[in-house]
Amino acid sequence: MRIFGAILGLMAAMSSARADDIVAVLERSQQSRLEHRVASPDGERTQRVRATFDRLRAQAGIAPESIDLRVMQGGVQAEAMLGRLLVVGDAVGDLPEGERLLLLAHEMSHLTLGHWQSLCALYRKHVPGDVRPDTTDPVAGALGNDAHELSHRQEYEADAHGFALASSLGATLDDALSLLMRQPMLNDSATHPATRRRIAQFRMLQARADDLEAQGGATRTVQVGMPRPH
Numbered sequence: 001m002r003i004f005g006a007i008l009g010l011m012a013a014m015s016s017a018r019a020d021d022i023v024a025v026l027e028r029s030q031q032s033r034l035e036h037r038v039a040s041p042d043g044e045r046t047q048r049v050r051a052t053f054d055r056l057r058a059q060a061g062i063a064p065e066s067i068d069l070r071v072m073q074g075g076v077q078a079e080a081m082l083g084r085l086l087v088v089g090d091a092v093g094d095l096p097e098g099e100r101l102l103l104l105a106h107e108m109s110h111l112t113l114g115h116w117q118s119l120c121a122l123y124r125k126h127v128p129g130d131v132r133p134d135t136t137d138p139v140a141g142a143l144g145n146d147a148h149e150l151s152h153r154q155e156y157e158a159d160a161h162g163f164a165l166a167s168s169l170g171a172t173l174d175d176a177l178s179l180l181m182r183q184p185m186l187n188d189s190a191t192h193p194a195t196r197r198r199i200a201q202f203r204m205l206q207a208r209a210d211d212l213e214a215q216g217g218a219t220r221t222v223q224v225g226m227p228r229p230h
Helices: 007-016 022-035 044-060 090-094 097-112 115-126 133-167 173-180 195-214
Strands: 068-072 078-081 085-089
Touching: 022 078, 022 115, 044 068, 044 085, 044 090, 044 097, 044 133, 068 090, 078 097, 078 115, 085 090, 085 097, 090 097, 097 115, 097 133, 097 173, 115 133, 133 195, 173 195
Parallel strands: 068 085
Antiparallel strands: 078 085
16 A cells, blocks of 8 residues: 655665656656556456446546556555556455455545645655756755655545545445554554554544434545544
8 A cells, every 4th residue: 555655765766867857757766666567367356456446436436537547466555656547466356345445445545636746746846956966965854754744644645535435335444454454564654654543543534424423424524634643
């Protein structure tokens, strides 16, 4: 469940990159990673992934041409890339439907919420000209900190937006917790909050939904709250 997995590698590589616009460097990094993936055969697992994707897309009212789904050979992983691609490991087809809904809804949310575009804008703010050591080295620390903060905020946003979408198709809080515990993270990473923080937000979102239902089924809205560190 990554979207900006190349941030740290890119920070290290920028010093040796040829003179280029920073967004072009970001896009080249994503394309390079994508080219190393292998498409999955159109078997049962792939068909289950596509069926779940189609359910989510229809429920969210997303035009078919807006997101390009690519099912690749790989494990239980999915990633939003380049603002328009949803790249999914074919092992996701073996997940229970509720967990698969949540995983794909999370990554779809990165795309529909414009997270790639926000990341590009952040990098361009710090590196407005060509990518050269004299333009990247002085801002590397500030850029890394800002990218870290942005990525964490967007993970919470994608969790909240994706949970609302997947819940409308039958996914539950238990599905969300089960999915997170498949690959739990004890501590924050550069791009993702620790699993306990994400669990705290899911519980909060479910409590809000329960309150709305108790009040007579008022229209459900997605509100993002980021749990404070413990």
